[in-house]
Amino acid sequence: MTNLERLLSQYAAYHLDRNNIVTHFVGIPLIVFSILCLTARAGVEISGFSVTLAMVLIVLSSIYYISLDKLFGVLMLILFALVYPLAVNIAALPMWSWLGASIGIFVVGWVFQFVGHFFEKKKPAFVDDLIGLAIGPLFVLAEFVFLLGLRKPLHERILKEAQMKRAEMDMKAHTVS
Template sequence: MGIDIVNFYSSYGSYHNNLVNKAIHLVCIPLILLSAVQIMNHYTFTIDTGCCKLNIGLIMLFVLALVYMAVDFLSGILASSFYISVTLLLNQHFANADEAQWSHHLCVATTFQVTCWILQFIGHGVFEKRAPALLDNILQIFVAPDFVFLEIMFFLGYKPQIHKACQVQIENSIKQFRNDKKQK
């Protein structure tokens, strides 16, 4: 039993309908997640399992994988595989970093965080003309990385009936939002 993909995706999609805002999010959301996990590497415990070193960031990615697969199995597998693989590669790359490299790593990850968040707020304020979804539901932060994959997959023709149902619900939600805004 999964999560209703139409309602779940549409609740996110109604905040991301402008093409420029979508493009910003397609780039920034993966960078925000990956840089957040890298920042966590600096401030959390590490457990050496032999095959990899587990930390809070990697554990969080495994939990998110379950959520993503509950929304849509294929996109969940693809999204989770991407985020976990990149994280493991970055973790391996910086496993034996000296103090200067480790400090630079934190600086770069933090710069990605700040820059991407600013770009997303610009995308919402300037192009979407609507507050970010996370202001209505903070949990959107955790599911947005899967929505990036669904967005790309829908664009490539994945599950066209579901995509169409999502688009109808998104359009209705945006109309409702605009009507409510006019009435205020």
């Protein structure tokens, strides 16, 4: 099992309900976008070029995602590049408008997340493993790719492993109660 399969199947074990996955299609992009908005305002000028904290986060997370899977990593980088200009525009708003929009988007994203976990009847994955915060965006991208009917063998391996992990989680929950 590759590192990608291990991480995605661990995350997927908390996300087997279709309603939960759908809410994550909205919630996670909103949360990631809000973080870009919040961090696009902090930066430095280097030889007349503005380097923002958001850019640094995009580069570092893209390197991480590419190290896990080249296709998913490049797709994630493309998505980041597409939304970055909008994040910069929001960061350029007056202080309270920028903060209000960024925090508002963040809160709405988390509301979607928690509604999804209500359907799932499971806590979010990051509660047990903080790497879930980094894997969430990759999970949503992978689920979208799988929804398009692409990379079926990978999807089947992840789903099979996630179902086994979920069964183990459920068994532990029953023995503790």
